[in-house]
Structure formats: structure tokens, C-alpha cells
Amino acid sequence: MSLLSLSNVEVIYDRVFLAIKGVSLRLEEGGMVALLGANGAGKSTTLKAISGLLGPERGQVTRGEITFDGRDVRAMGPPDRVGAGIVHVLExxxxxxxxxPDENLVAAFPLKGSRGELDALRDRVYTYFPRLKERARHKAGYLSGGEQQxxxxxxxxxxxxxxxxLDEPSLGLSPLLVSEIFAMIGEINRAEKLTVLLVEQNAAAALAIVDHAYLIENGHVVMDGSAETLRTNPDVQEFYLGGGGKVDYHNVKHYRRRKRWLA
Structure with a gap:
């Protein structure tokens, strides 16, 4: 059974604008999956539908199912979803x-936890991100963009x-920092068996670390497959990876027609 499953999910903002239109995806426990697409494609909306953060933006799930560990989470509020094991790092x-940084970590720790659990979790974070420990007593607002991420x-x-x-973790960071943070995300996934759903416009960086990827256009999933499948697809190379070389324009035309039909 999948840890997370979305089936034909639709989201409407202000009871008028249909933002995502029948999105379906699955994540296996311990896996890493990327959600790729251009600005406005529906990637962030999909994450907010899962975490329950649509309400403040006047959005709502109007159709479909969202299940986590076999439970329907649509009726659960955001705090209950966090308690169930879903956490959302916003763009x-x-x-x-x-x-x-130390106070930020303490503020995120659940009130019902013990001091021993707090110390253990904080030490684990500092093990993965030793730079944060070095700056533990500085104001977080003065950290670099990479340190804040x-x-x-x-x-x-x-x-x-x-x-x-994770919603756009590479945003505003240098290529060197992107590589460092993505490598650490991969390390956390492997060491902690933590399932990761990554939303990224930097498709090349995302496909380098995930197992599987979904491509969203205009609120629809138009393509999915293994990271290698998407990385070697000529249409994905042309439109999302900045690939040069010879392009099969017959397939590109077919893909564009398909996107128009879905829209």
C-alpha cells in the first residue's frame, strides 16, 4: 500500500478558478518523488491540498481522494495532518x-514531547546541518539563503x-548551494527512510536525486515515470532541461497537441 495517494483531485480557488484538474499520484514509503512543471502549473497547490493549507488562500478540494497511510485526510485540519506525519516546507x-536557529527548532517541536526527545531531534538536525549549530545563537534572519533553507x-x-x-528548496540559491542542499535531502531520505515529495522548477537538480517524477501542465499530470525515463525523454529535455541536440519534432508536436487537448 502506498504511503500517500491522490486520486483525481481537483482544487478550486474563490469557488471560481480551477487550479488543479484531476491530479493523481502515489508515493511509496521511503521513496523520493518530484513534481515538475512551470510557474502556475499547479505544483504548490497540490502540496497545499495534501497539507491542508488551502483555506487561508480561499482554496478547497472539491473532488477526489487524498489518503495517507490508508486514512482519508481531507477532513483533517493542518495540525492533525502534521500529527499524522505530514510536514510541508513552504516556498x-x-x-x-x-x-x-535553536529557538526555531524548539518552536517546531510538539508540546507533548519530552525534553529527551527534543534534545535527540535537535542533535540529529545539527548532525545533518553542522553550519546551523555553529550559528545556533545568531538571529535566523541574518543567516544566508542556504542556511535559512x-x-x-x-x-x-x-x-x-x-x-x-519541499516547495522550491532551490529558490534563490547558487548552483553550489543547490547541489549541497539536494545532496543532504538525499542523505536524509536514505538514512531516515523519510519519504520526500519535492516540488521544483530546477528539473535537472530534482531528477538527479529522486526515484520517480510527475510532470504537471495547466493543472494536469501529463507525464510520469522513473527519473531516468523523464531525464532521457526528448520533450522533457527540450522544454524543461534546456537540452540541445537533435529534437524529434514529430514527438514534440504530438506532445504539444496532447497538452492542448488536456487544457
Missing amino acids: GRRIFGHLT MLAIGRAMMTSPRLIM
């Missing part, structure tokens, strides 16, 4: 800039999640 990091991921780990969803 833009959203750390508490006026607090220190590390803190956002570390803060999510303080909830002991089973699924971590």
Missing part, C-alpha cells in the same frame, strides 16, 4: 527571523515526519 523558507528543513524534521514536502 520562501518562512523561518522566524527574529529567533535564533537548511533551517527550514531542520525545523520540519523536529516533528518526526514520515513525509516531508
Whole structure:
């Protein structure tokens, strides 16, 4: 049984705008899956449908099923979904800039946990991100962009999640930092057996670390397969990986027709 399953999910904003249109996807426990696509394709909306964060943006799931570990989560509020093991690292990091990294980590720890559990989780975060430990007493707002992204991921780990969803973790970072953070995400996945759902516009970086990927266009899943399958697909290379070389324009035309039909 899959850890997370979406079946024909539709999301509407303001009871008018249909943002995603019948999205279906599956994540196996311990796997790494990427959700790829251009700006406005519906990637972030899909994550918010899973984490329950559509309400503040006047969005709602109007159709379909979202199950986590065999449970329907649609009726659950965001805190209950976190308690079930779903954690969402929002685009833009959203750390508490006026607090220190240490205080950010403590703030994310569940109130019902013990001091021993808090210390163990915090030590684990510092093991993965030693730079945060070095700056544990500095104001988080003065950290570099890469350090703030590390803190956002570390803060999510303080909830002991089973699924971590990362929305554009490479945003605003240099290629060197992107490589470092993506390598650490892969290490956490392997060491902790933590399931990862990664939303990225940097398709090349995402496909280098995930097992499987879904491509979203205009609110539809138009393609999915193993990372290798998408990485070697000529249409994906042309439109999402900036690939040069010889293009099979017959297949490109077919793909464009398919996208128009889905839209």
C-alpha cells in the first residue's frame, strides 16, 4: 500500500478558478518523488491540498481522494495532518527571523514531547546541518539563503515526519548551494527512510536525486515515470532541461497537441 495517494483531485480557488484538474499520484514509503512543471502549473497547490493549507488562500478540494497511510485526510485540519506525519516546507523558507536557529527548532517541536526527545531531534538536525549549530545563537534572519533553507528543513524534521514536502528548496540559491542542499535531502531520505515529495522548477537538480517524477501542465499530470525515463525523454529535455541536440519534432508536436487537448 502506498504511503500517500491522490486520486483525481481537483482544487478550486474563490469557488471560481480551477487550479488543479484531476491530479493523481502515489508515493511509496521511503521513496523520493518530484513534481515538475512551470510557474502556475499547479505544483504548490497540490502540496497545499495534501497539507491542508488551502483555506487561508480561499482554496478547497472539491473532488477526489487524498489518503495517507490508508486514512482519508481531507477532513483533517493542518495540525492533525502534521500529527499524522505530514510536514510541508513552504516556498520562501518562512523561518522566524527574529529567533535564533535553536529557538526555531524548539518552536517546531510538539508540546507533548519530552525534553529527551527534543534534545535527540535537535542533535540529529545539527548532525545533518553542522553550519546551523555553529550559528545556533545568531538571529535566523541574518543567516544566508542556504542556511535559512537548511533551517527550514531542520525545523520540519523536529516533528518526526514520515513525509516531508519541499516547495522550491532551490529558490534563490547558487548552483553550489543547490547541489549541497539536494545532496543532504538525499542523505536524509536514505538514512531516515523519510519519504520526500519535492516540488521544483530546477528539473535537472530534482531528477538527479529522486526515484520517480510527475510532470504537471495547466493543472494536469501529463507525464510520469522513473527519473531516468523523464531525464532521457526528448520533450522533457527540450522544454524543461534546456537540452540541445537533435529534437524529434514529430514527438514534440504530438506532445504539444496532447497538452492542448488536456487544457
